[in-house]
Amino acid sequence: MTHPPEKDFPWWLVVVVAAGLLLFWQVLSSPVYLEVLRKLSAGIGITILVAVVAYGSACLLGLGLALMGLSRSAVLRQVARTYVEVMRGVPIIVLLLYVAFVLAPALVEGWNAVTGLLGLDPVRPRDFSLLWRAVIALTLAYSAFLAEIFRAGLLSVERGQVEAAMALGMSGWQRFRLVTFPQAFRVIFPALGNDFVAMVKDSSLVSVLGVTDVTQLGKVTAAGNFRYFETYNVVALIYLTMTIGLSLVLRRLEVSLRQRA
Template sequence: MGFQTLPRGNDKGDRPWWLMALVVLAVGIAVIIAFNDIYSQVFATVSRGIVITVIVTFTGFALAIALGLLVALAGMADSIFLRQSSRFYIEVVRGIPILVLLFYIAFVGAPAFVTAYNFVFAPLMADGWIEPLLVRDVSLMWRAIIALTIGYSAFIAEIFRAGFQSIDEGQIEAAMSLGLSRYQRFRLIVLPQAIKVIFPPLSNDFVAMVKDSSLVSVLGVADISQAGKIYASGSFRFFETYSIVAYIYLILTIGLSLVLRRLETRMREKGTRNE
């Protein structure tokens, strides 16, 4: 028996009942928060960490995209040194858990940076132009952002590499025959087509970083998880607190997933019309 072709974007063309169920659940929890004093207090406390979570996620992901793009381009360079350096970076970073990377950057990388900074600018410090830098002067939030940037840049570099290599070599050769420079070939031929391949996995990584940003709480960064941890340890209301923490993360991640999925659909429809 043959298999029926399935519509794109929905496995069997079903209505999104899962989304409707989640909306009903979200509204139900919102009603509980509005009319229950305990849940209202928990929500008011925990929601203070949303701004930090958003800052860490957006800043870390933007920097990870920039660094990942550079690593991907180095991996496709003519220089064997750049290619091997790119591969070394990717394999090493992908082999280290994000939590270990957070600790390493926070408690090894930051002190090393401070030592190097004070060594380089020692003459200026001796003349009184600038003050010596202390480890505590390096924000814990920025240590967390840098760790997330490094951790995700390796995966994003592989996404970029796969997208760029998906372009047919014939198009590159045709562009070269027209006299386009490497930058022009990349901007006019490779990037516009590769972005359709790159966007879906890149959006998945963005949603994943929203969740992984909760790991910064181990450094004491006042995000959603840290706010929940502090409140629960003081009030012993673990069920209420972590139910609200999970609720907020679900709202953020599912809402973001729906927005990104809509953008992906519009990009696909635009590409179809152009063809």
């Protein structure tokens, strides 16, 4: 009789923690590593900010797209499907560059056209921060994937429960808030967690725009001290610490949700 996956002893975690502790010891005992860590630590806040804001925005947009995809309106369904297919077909790094250097200037130009009619001062394209251009790009990219996750979760709720809620006189919003979404959320939580971890890693792509996250500071530091081995060891350690720690927290929450079901 096989054991459930949750009962397996996490030997992988033992190996990773052992390797991480060894690397931490090297970092703490080496002036070079400590100097690199000091410089890179300034980018951790930016990395977390980009990941959290972009993922939160992508969840809201993705949920809206999922509801559009399940709408009775054929127009809304087609609009949602078109968006999802287009965004999933464009590499994230290409979308970052497109938003930063095509969409953002176009938005600024449109904004100036409107505000010009109102007699307001124009906005310069450089006033539109590259950080927020990157956040918008990641939001657009991930919202397409999250839309499919939300759609699958909403479809997993049995129709009979929705009909029972209707028989009790619940409004559409009440049915969604009290019946449909809570059940769908328990189903899709693992997938949402995986995408959040992926977002933390993909936030490193904002370095192509010069946003001073951990990866960008790593590139600048390595170019200045030529300590590529030490610098990228620390970069990897920072990301592994964030992603593995986040994965363990999400796994614990997943187990808790299953126990409450």
